[in-house]
Amino acid sequence: MKKTRSSTIGYPRIGEKREWKEALEAFWSKSITEEDLLRKMEALRLNDLQKQKNLGIDLIPVGDFSFYDHVLDTAVMFGLIPRRFRSDETPLLQTYFDIARGNKEAVASEMTKWFNTNYHYIVPEFDQNTAPVLKENRPLTYFLEAKNKLGITGKPVLLGPVTLLKLSKGYKQEEFGPLLKTLVPLYQQVLKELDEAGAEWVQLDEPVLSTDLTKTEIGHVKDVYEQLHSPAANLKLLVQTYFESVSDYEAIISLPVDGIGLDFVHDDGANLDALKKYGFPADKTLAAGVVNGRNVWGSDLEEKWGLLEAIRGIVSDNRLIVQPSCSLLHVPVTVKTEDHLEPELKGALAFADQKIDEITLLTKGINEGRPSIEDEIKTREETLQIFRQSPSRTKPHVQNEVSEWEGKEPARDFSFTARQALHQDIFKLPVLPTTTIGSLPQTTEIRQARSRYRHGEWSTAAYDAFIQKKVAEWIEVQEWIGLDVLVHGEFERNDMVEYFGEKLDGFAFTKYGWVQSYGSRSVKPPIIYGDVALPEPMTTKDITYAQSLTDKPVKGMLTGPVTIYKWSFPREDIRAFEVTKQLALALQNEISHLEKNGIGMIQVDEPALREGLPLKDAKKQQYLQEAIYAFKLATCTVKKETQVHTHMCYSEFGEIIDSIKQLDADVISIETARSHGELIADFEKASYDKGIGLGVYDIHSPRVPSTEEMETSIRRALQVLHPQQFWVNPDCGLKTRGIDETVPSLKNMVEATQRVREALGSVGAVPALGSVPVTTRNLSNP
Template identity: 45%
Template structure:
């Protein structure tokens, strides 16, 4: 039985790619060093697949930044602003990703947004009505030839043409992106011929857009595309994931491809329907191993479920990961932070390769003791007393609607908050985090290793907080933050203090580029034994007369950015987290903190991919947020922050959250994302990010003034805040200082213009 995966983590078991990228960007090493480290990581990934006896090794899943950006370069989709001749293709790639590279003129980076319903970010292709596609296959062919030298069958992976168009945006006036399909298909045809010339037998072509609720013209485009791409010299595996095909299944089943891949973890019984429609020579690849979570698979259940189908299809049944393993950590074996019991329940990317091998052996009639080991581990997890807390379950049952509602509406709260906080027009603030310097990281490392005592560490962190407060006062900001020096991550930090969570040592997952996150693991009922942030916030507030925001991560984000237990509904787990956050919010207010930010950057990415399922999710997600925020008095101001998102279709839910102030990322869209709030007539206050913190470029005062003036065309000035578009932890102090000084100057200019009657 053939086994393969759709993709493997790129970053390395200990984030080797991250450090190599940043060294190159910062001029500490050359591109040769970066390229060599990348090559070594690719070979390690391929060897892991060979060691676990996979039938193919997957090629072209590796990327220096993002696989969608790779395809833009492959297809010659380079926005005009990067075609200035100031850098070669290598650095143009990074200029597109981050606005800057070791060579070339700084430019506005390409927009970035979430990859379907994951926390991975991709770079959005920019297309024009007269787009010319030009094949640049160098990267793909180089990696393909490297892999073939290992003497193992290879399977290159490509992003399908329809999904590529679907993910792209118009960089001019809107036009029908499908009008570009004929020329795009000609480019794919050339690519298929090149791969056939290289001796490739199978191509994995990813079309995850197929699981969405598509309009008829997009669905029909698949028939057009794959009829045209049919090539007798090469076999195509049409790959979907993150959901099922639904009503599109029968039409898709008749496409002229050599095989189909379905995500068994998310597509219900689609696999049985599709199996019944296969031609005699078509294969069915099933994503049996979850590529989105880290729990061991129930291999006994899977073998029972698939036994009959395996007998029917024989060698035409392939086993795979449900999606790319990009979304899980690399190797559980190197974990030292997790205890043996919890570790026995888990499975990272490398271990998922072994699960595929075990399942293939069992279905192939070769029994193995590993199946018994898997069964016993799952049984032990279900019986563990660590998972359930009766007090948490009892508290959940006592929640009433009043627990999810502020005592007065925003219109009555707002004047009370303005009086208490004494803020000017266009108040300035930041999203929360300030640079995580080497001194901070070294102190945290020294605490973990025992070189610093808890008291010594607290002193160091307080000095960092003091510096942060003094800096913000010097810049002239109106509402301050303590800078989050003590926090390693906005989710992991809280997870370390909550019951029911566990934190790994090397469980890193790529978010975008060199940015990696280490999602904590929710294994049991969640509660907060004691206050977490109150001491730090109280100290920060003691250093200034200006208001200092308390900074918390919201319940939906604490859920979405973790590996979540799979033995109860996600809504139940989220509400447990909300109660824990509510306790912290109330304690902050009691400590004299009257502006509290509960970040929910993940709330939109939690949407099910099918719009018909959205409302049920939004109901419990917004309810959980309100439970976390509604225990305070009317004059305490609740803020929230959301990352890159399309808000148009969830505006009622955002309004239903009833945050007094929402900050959003809008700078890369030139304030276009704000149109959703204006069209909806959003009633509360908004801080549209006036500069892009993901780019090292210094924002100009005039540019920020222009952006807020654009915002004023949508939102009354009295309800506008001025802030960066995200937290500042990844930037350096020199960049932060210059940017915030300019931002405050922009706010002052706006106030002066207002007094002079120069603005609306």
Template identity: 45%
Template sequence: MTTSIIGFPRIGEHRELKFATEHYWKKRATKEALLTAAKNLRAQHWQKQQDADIDLIPVGDFSLFDTTLDAAFALNVVPARYRALGLSALDEYFSLARGYQSDTESVKALPMKKWFNTNYHYIVPEFDDQTDVKLVGTKLFDEINEAKAQGISPKAVIVGPFTLLKLSRFIGDKQAADFAPATISAYKAILAKLGQQKVEWLQLDEPALDFNLTDDDKALFLSIYGELLSAKGNVKVLLQNYFGDIRDVYEDVIKLPFDGIGLDFVETDQNIALVKKFGFPEDKVLFAGVVNGKNIWRNHYATTIDTLHSLNVKGPIVLSSSCSLQHVPYDAALETNLPETVQQHLAFAYEKLTEIKELDQILNGEDQGGLAKNTDLFSTIRHPKSAAVTERVNQLTDADYTRLPARAERETIQQDEFELPALPTTTIGSFPQTKDVRQNRSKLRKGEITKEEYDQFNRDKIKRVIEFQEKAGVDVLVHGEYERNDMVEYFGEKLDGFVFTQNGWVQSYGTRGVKPPIIWGDVSRNAPITVETTVYAKNLTDKLVKGMLTGPVTIFNWSFPREDITPEESVTQIALAIRDEVQDLEAHDIKIIQIDEPALRENLPLRKTDWYKRYLDWAVPAFRLVHSGVKPQTQIHTHMCYSEFGDIIQAIDNLDADVISFEASRSDLSLIDQLVAADFQTEVGPGVYDIHSPRIPSVDELETIINKIIAKLPVSKVWINPDCGLKTRSETEAFEAVTNMVNAAKKVRSQVYETNGSL
């Protein structure tokens, strides 16, 4: 046996990379300071892996923002509009991810989408007909030299050519296959350079093989690797797959001259079935993904060993993680506030390194007591159960998932109730979590202020943001969510069944980290969660104020789930808890309630053939369960962002919400055409500007965008809002952008009224 992992977390145990990068963006630190911080983190991570006796240590998995962006940047896939800015290489790189704005120039960021079925987001590379694919970057090779200087034997890592092309956006006449020859040449150049550096292994990440592949997809994959592998020289090439299975090309892959094939044996049983049915070549190395890289529970050694033995592989095996460990926090030993009954069952990145090492020892006949200790541990796990929750779930009927009257009738009732203008404006929920907001929360946690002082600070903030929205002319207001640390963590803290980490940070995108709750027991609500702050905000204004909730699917998908019950069972429990909150808000005369589901697509199986039976058939009803009991006059909104929704439009319409807001600006409103084609019936708010970029759109720019929207969608169905919540922006950026958005909407609205009269 040999050991490896696919990738390692990169934000830093205490989010050092986040702070170093943001200081550079804010011109509080130099380029040299940022690059030094990054280099120090790489060295620490490599040393940690070496200390854990990991044999093949990945190099190239570290990124200042995103590894897919890294690959595109290294291969000269940079649209001309960014090159025209004349920036340094580092600032040009960040402009692709964040956009750029100066007194004279303004360029939007590239689209950002979910990384397969995770909460990580990648930057979508953009090819046009003039894109000249070639190797220009040195990042991978520079880091190889760093690792070697540290005494590390590196396994080079980069996104594979097939996945790079499949995840990219093509805006000209040329498509992926047209760029294949140049892409192959670029990867050949990578192999040649690694050969000169005497690197033993190159890991090419190809998770796009998990999708249902068409004949053209398979032809593209085979053409790429049929030629590329002929140029590998002395470098061993590992085809690394994760998040699913490679059933569509498995028989082809085992015939190609790969030196190693990496398969995920955690996410699905399908890869196990493939190996058992078709065998595995003795002349190739199986990189067996047996330690879960996405969840935080200890590995059950006996089960893993049985799985490996059942494969009956005759050739060499490398024990590995199922995917990159970037999807879990760093160190479970830091979670000293958790009960021992919970803490002992956790395995974060550091613990997973130890698990791989101990499994290696057991399988090599060198067990030092790890198997017996692990077996004893699994005999002690006790998830708290609730008879009341079980009874409530068992009593559900079809009527609990159906809202009456039908949406079209509700739409008329709500229009009469609210008397909103055409193109009503709103925001998605949160306003900037500025330094003073974070400090207020920290002081309460440290006992430096009383709960009343903490609440009064938040009330003052709510009052201020309500006054801003009234002055700006926003039609439907929000309270700003100042009391919330995170849209999932906040609700988890108020519900039974969750536990929370102190340092469990996981990268979501760029410098954005989240601290996912852990679902430990049955979930229920024991008291109202949002009623007090929402009612306070409502009483400050004569305008409508939205109640803001996080939906059950998102709470589940953005938490670390327990593994002893099905996802459907867990989501249903959460849905009932949020249903109670919806009904309490309605009872307090909150007429508009937004139930956010940005993560609806996140656990969608990667293969379309599995979408409904394995996920949507229970995820969509869970959302309906939350709101089915409200009155016709109560308007239910939901929000979704940073993913591809066009292919599940019908399922989204079936959520039976009254209004749905989407991320749309980074994708140039391409979603609008998909809504029209699907005859989408829900009122819709396509995001008119990107809140993940610091650039502030002008009134003219936003007016143009709104006119594009209403050229395709009925004015009576359209709401105007940003792409997402404003939490991560500064107040200056948020207030100016929202004001511009409202003014643009008013200009278009006046034109509509002038042309059509009142609607």
């Protein structure tokens, strides 16, 4: 019998080639029935479980699979269905999707980032008048499915009650303890039924334990787990943490549970230091997250063996589980399909399946002795050495450019006040200027054109002509809608990070390296493997062409250095700050090219800036200082006549308002349509003097918001913002939306703005909304 066991915390749900996305979107478009969807999802789910079994995992997670989001799964399971979506006539699955995506009658629930990752979760909403209730024992359903259909006694996975409540909204802080007590009986019932069904271990995910918690909150954690352990006499409870070191190690390891999962990768050594200092209870199992679940680089097996040896010096082998640092949800499925990569790079990579191989190999080494895996350790070291010594990774001129900025503080030459007056004189925008964030609908026709070009079916000239045709059509549409500041639409871009990575030195790309971002939306992060440089202009051709078609300003659209870093799989041999400085200098050069081509508004998007904020308060200031430095390094050399914009996603604005001011951008837009009221409240507590757009409608939902709805949002914002600083825009890019959603939504947005302008007595020069221009008739999918 094995002494040490292997485990995974969670597995990618999207399939090797995004079969999950295909099934979901076919169901949403009514191309397949609910029965078809359930059948396809079951096949994918069972395939993933069988694969983990075949790869040698001992404790296979069940219940980590989701139709949209695991936080939403937990909320719906416990009856946390917002009042606006409750209907006895609507099937539960449709209600589930309505909460996530909205419907014609109701706005979707808020969506925000899952801790410091690029995964988005749906924020649960507590209703003071409705107590939580167990609607379905979801972990039990998946446990029995794996047991009956595959003979797998899985490890049910469930979001823990403390994290569930901490991530929710709709209650006051003093209500946290009482609300937590209402959840405990429901969790007890879930665990009791799993115990009766024969489950051995249950994993309760509590990543919130890696954030800064108060003593009162730690007390709540103790109370909850004292109550949860008692009703399931034979069941072993594993409290799983990840993304950082735990906030109170002594308290967490003292919880009345059978196992504790700790992240030994992203803890900066703090979990290991605590383990050495305080030891580990003799009656508990340690689930040691030693393989990086958030990046794609293969493990240095010698280093991981040393880490495990340090852990084994404190925890006996029979109380040890070897696993990744977090769910493998955050990495692609397998490297095997990436045949186009250079062998030296491919050999250095490990996606989910390869990480499982590392986990089972290390487990074997513990159980059978180091000699049993010595050859694999040696081979891995040789492979990594070849990659590390590759000359393609190092560019002396890049390192010299970075060193030239050492000790210098990047800053623009003119104050915002001086720039603001100059920009108003140049652009002559009306009060409450209207614009979009950047991307416009990417139809099937556009995606097919890009595919044909990539596969060599279209020449560069044919593809460029197609892109220019789309740009021209949409410039006309934007002018007809009445927008004040236009965009070229980004039709040439597959992704806001991947596109730039393809134009920069130091990046590599996968064919099937998809990871889930939100819902069916997946991204394919590029891999930063070497020094980053700009070999030639990236964006000037399409943007200057767009500007040549109109007298209105067209924004140059760039992705910022922090976001490119955060939304890539970064190299790990140098500090993140060094990489973001390289990226910033590359963007600085690109901005110079745009200015030379007459582009007077340039948007440098940083949607990932807030998500990268460390979970521990002690680390936040340094991170923010470095993020601000990188943004300012990219933008500090612009002319005083150039207006710099930026965009952020789902930011808790109040927490970082001072840092956002320091960016010194002329205009910032923030993705807050689903939490508009909360953000407005931040402005009642703190001032912001620069231009700002709060996002008056949610682009992640297919619904078309009414003019009245957006007018209300604008008026609410103007209670705390001056009309001369407020911009009106959707809350994010529109690439994922259909034309039949985008055009009427933007028309309503402009109409709402016009109404407010008239009420302010400052009517802007907005064209009348007449008949649809000829070109829009040709914009729809073929």
